[in-house]
Amino acid sequence: MPSPQIDEAELHELVPATTVGILLRSVTKKYGSFTAVENINLEIPPGSYCCLLGPSGCGKTTTMRMIAGHEDITSGDIYIGDLRVNDLPPTKRSTSMMFQSYALFPHKTVWDNVDFGLKMKGISKAEREHRVSEMLEIVGLSSFARRKPAQLSGGQQQRVALARALVTRPQVLLLDEPLSALDENLRIKTRTELRRLQKQFGMTFIQVTHNHDEAYSLSDQIVVMDHGRIDQVGTPQEIFAKPISQFVARFTGDNNIFMGKVISVVQNGQNYLVQLNVPDLGSFFCQGDYAQVEANAACTIRADRVHLTPLEVASSVTESNHNQVTARIVAIEFTGYITRATLALERTGQEILYKARTSDWMEQPFNEGQVVNVTWAAEDCIFLSH
Numbered sequence: 308m309p310s311p312q313i314d315e316a317e318l319h320e321l322v323p324a325t326t327v328g329i330l331l332r333s334v335t336k337k338y339g340s341f342t343a344v345e346n347i348n349l350e351i352p353p354g355s356y357c358c359l360l361g362p363s364g365c366g367k368t369t370t371m372r373m374i375a376g377h378e379d380i381t382s383g384d385i386y387i388g389d390l391r392v393n394d395l396p397p398t399k400r401s402t403s404m405m406f407q408s409y410a411l412f413p414h415k416t417v418w419d420n421v422d423f424g425l426k427m428k429g430i431s432k433a434e435r436e437h438r439v440s441e442m443l444e445i446v447g448l449s450s451f452a453r454r455k456p457a458q459l460s461g462g463q464q465q466r467v468a469l470a471r472a473l474v475t476r477p478q479v480l481l482l483d484e485p486l487s488a489l490d491e492n493l494r495i496k497t498r499t500e501l502r503r504l505q506k507q508f509g510m511t512f513i514q515v516t517h518n519h520d521e522a523y524s525l526s527d528q529i530v531v532m533d534h535g536r537i538d539q540v541g542t543p544q545e546i547f548a549k550p551i552s553q554f555v556a557r558f559t560g561d562n563n564i565f566m567g568k569v570i571s572v573v574q575n576g577q578n579y580l581v582q583l584n585v586p587d588l589g590s591f592f593c594q595g596d597y598a599q600v601e602a603n604a605a606c607t608i609r610a611d612r613v614h615l616t617p618l619e620v621a622s623s624v625t626e627s628n629h630n631q632v633t634a635r636i637v638a639i640e641f642t643g644y645i646t647r648a649t650l651a652l653e654r655t656g657q658e659i660l661y662k663a664r665t666s667d668w669m670e671q672p673f674n675e676g677q678v679v680n681v682t683w684a685a686e687d688c689i690f691l692s693h
């Protein structure tokens with residue numbers, strides 16, 4: 308998608324006059340006796356890029372559809388800016404939704420697809436022509452205006468859908484898995500463009516995705532959902548570095564999780580040093596905000612914070628490191644910049660994942676079948692209370 312040729316003054320015309328945030332207060336959605344979204348509270352700051360992230364069926368799309376007004380809410384309140392929108396139809400909410408399937412009209416040209424929403428709003432022909440032409444320029448499709456959707460690539464169709472959603476100047480753009488139909492290369496390129504457009508327009512974007520890489524690269528705010536509830540809200544850096552639950556740790560990255568029982572908690576500066584007894588593996592030390600002795604809990608260590616050492620040099624390493632296990636390397640996978648190794652713990656068979664930059668791996672490569680010491684520092688290991 309080429310960079311737009313629009314100057315600052317023209318852009319002011321394209322951007323809505325105000326940027327608004329979203330507030331969800333105790334929002335629940337039930338389908339009969341089934342609760343799809345349960346009592347969620349969420350504040351999305353004005354002008355931010357927010358991703359709703361979670362596995363299939365966790366309630367992401369339902370949440371977005373309730374914000375758009377395509378789904379009634381069972382209880383609670385939704386505010387767009389200062390306006391309580393519970394009873395407003397979608398057309399009165401200053402939102403625009405871009406669907407996963409793009410939902411383009413197959414028999415209309417690119418121009419007419421983008422023009423459609425403006426026509427429905429009764430905007431004059433001259434104004435419509437001005438806006439459609441500007442928007443097609445922004446998404447780099449001016450020369451495709453007379454084509455029909457079937458004559459476009461997937462990426463171009465995606466840009467038509469985006470142009471159609473943006474042309475009505477919504478205050479909030481809602482995107483339902485907008486990149487899922489694109490191939491890997493185009494997906495990465497397009498997400499950069501989406502982020503650029505969002506920054507340029509300064510409007511609030513809310514996107515549904517089940518892909519954590521996508522959420523990390525796009526968002527100011529990530530909302531991790533599970534079974535109709537919000538598990539964690541945070542910046543990509545917070546979610547990556549400090550997941551708060553086993554679910555978030557599993558869903559958002561290559562984290563190794565150990566379950567056990569808390570046997571001691573010692574204050575350590577702002578945090579607590581937690582000692583967890585993991586059956587058959589012994590004591591692991593980790594960092595937590597709070598932990599209760601005797602509680603069943605878990606800890607997580609990222610695949611890139613694990614260290615491997617040959618068995619014969621292990622003793623010197625372990626003195627300064629509380630956590631150590633022995634494991635056999637069962638698979639090594641070269642993925643370009645990163646090399647991944649899967650190991651099986653000698654005592655329990657639990658699999659753990661190790662990731663290193665390939666250049667580091669090359670300095671001390673290990674072999675499949677080799678038994679090694681696996682160590683990690685307590686400060687890299689995060690306590691998970693649930």
Ligand SMILES: Nc1ncnc2c1ncn2[C@@H]1O[C@H](COP(=O)(O)OP(=O)(O)OP(=O)(O)O)[C@@H](O)[C@H]1O
Binds near residue numbers: 343361369
């Ligand atoms: N109209 C409906 N009637 C009954 N149940 C529904 C309806 N729409 C959604 N659900 C259920 O609500 C739950 C949440 O659905 P939702 O579409 O919000 O999930 P999602 O997280 O967006 O999943 P996906 O990533 O697969 O789209 C699912 O269990 C789904 O089956």
